[in-house]
Every structure is written in structure tokens, then in C-alpha cells.
Amino acid sequence: MPAQTNLFRCLTDNYGVLLHDPASGATASIDAPEAGPVEQVLAATGWRLTDILVTHHHGDHTAGIPELKHKHKCRVVAPRKEAQRIPLVDETVGEGDTVRVGSLAGRVIDTPGHTLGHISYFLPAEKLAFVGDTLFSIGCGRVIEGNPEMMWTSLVKLRGLPDDTRFYCGHEYTAANIRFAKTIEPNNKALAARAQQVEKLVAAHQPTIPATIGAEKAENPFLRADVAEVAQAVGLAGSPAWKVFAEIRERKNKY
């Protein structure tokens, strides 16, 4: 039975998402920005919370853990490299580890840069990825603890997932990201088409995620730092991709 997901807003612009395994009844919350919205979805779906899979230590991804753990006695899985900064961790994981949610299996991918221990979860059989604040739709997370080369390497790993992988990220930033992306690639037709789709979704108060890896490869400038036209657009033709990435990230920081 395929996995089910339920996406919902938390805090101001965070997303919460629950991953449900109909075969076993297990349900994981990917991060826990706050407990209230998670409880509402559990009540509406009748799902039972068995696990919390944490991507990184930031408070807007972990603040709901104590309340949810206290109530549901769920297992908290967190990145090994920053587990000491995350409350009530039961199990620590890193690159290549497998995390099971009922009968569902996710592979852990180290994706440092936004934070040093940031991880993503990829479920190959479901073609689903949970990427926290590493990759956003048409954007990427700020490089807060790591450096641009590290972040670029992490993004390349996520870019290497199958094109039809649907990924869930931690925030709804797509419309703003598209405005910026157009300053880098004003003639990117796939990006222009995506902009129209996103405009309609936003007008209808619908989420713009999940997006697919395949679409992002064509439209997200942060995944395209090794495309010659993109390097040229930021005045860095012939430079290593991570330097092009660093320049795009810097421009976005100031945008």
C-alpha cells in the first residue's frame, strides 16, 4: 500500500507533514514545528503518531517535540551530528542509515550546509523525499553553519534522486523564490511556466509543494550552478560550480 502524506501550515511560513503507512498504521511527523497543528491533523485523519523524523536542530523544526513525545510516546529520530541540540532523541542516524516507519523504509542522506548536521530522508519505493531546509522549491536554505561548497555538494546529492521524486521542504517560499530566480534566468521557459502554476496555487491558497526533483533541475537556479548559461549570467563563466552557487546564494541573501 502506498504511503499517504498530509501537508499543513505551522507557525508563519513553516510546513508540517505527516507520513502515514496504511499497512501498519504507523505515522511519522517530519520535524515538529509546533504540536497543535500536528494534533489537529492526527484528530482529523485518525492516524496515530509513532515517530518524529528530525531534519535539523532549528527551533522552528523541533519546538513541538516535547509536547508530542509526552503525549504519544513516539520515537524521535534525529541527525547524529546535532542530536545534542534536539530534545528527547531516541535514535541518531546519518548517511546511508535506514529509518523505518512501519513498513516504509527511508534512507538517510547527509545534507549539511544550512546546519552542519542537517539530514534528509529519501523513501525510494515511494519516490518521496523530506529535505528540511536544504532544498526549497526554486530555492535553497541559507548557508548558516556550513560553507557554500558544502551546501552545493548537498544539493547535488538531492539533485541526483530520481526525477519523479516528490520532495517536501520546510517552508513555503516558492513565489518569492521564483521572483528571484527570474533575475538569474529571465529566459528560462520552464521557470516561466512554473511561475504561472505557482501564481494560480497561491491565488487559490493552495501549497506549492511537493515539487519534483526533475522540475527543479530545469527551474531552480541553485541546482543549475553548473549550467554554462547560469554561470555566465552571474559573470562567472568557467568558474567551479560551487563558486557560481555561492554567488547566486549571496545575491539571494541581498535580494
Ligand SMILES: [Zn+2]
Ligand atoms: Zn532551519
